[in-house]
Amino acid sequence: MGDHGGMPTLTEAWHTAQAALPPGWRLEGLRCTSTGLAPDQRGDQWMAEACGPEGACLKVESDEPEQALAALIAKLSGPAVRA
Secondary structure (H helix, E strand, C coil): CCCCCCCCCHHHHHHHHHHHCCCCCEEEEEEECCCCCCHHHCCCCEEEEEECHHHCEEEEEECCHHHHHHHHHHHHCCHHHHC
């Protein structure tokens, strides 16, 4: 890990998430939840998305992009997805 106060860099978090995906799943993206540039359209959350077999997709939001990726992998590691 890089020297970022114990937190992985965004690149490290992305590579870690890719490596931890269940078979048949792929990362589709990571983006802020803003819907526009106007102040009332700005969002503070980040959304990570992965899609897998039979068109299944999963989206997870968190305060930080690295946390969103980690939360996505945590959900995908659950028994319902791995089964």
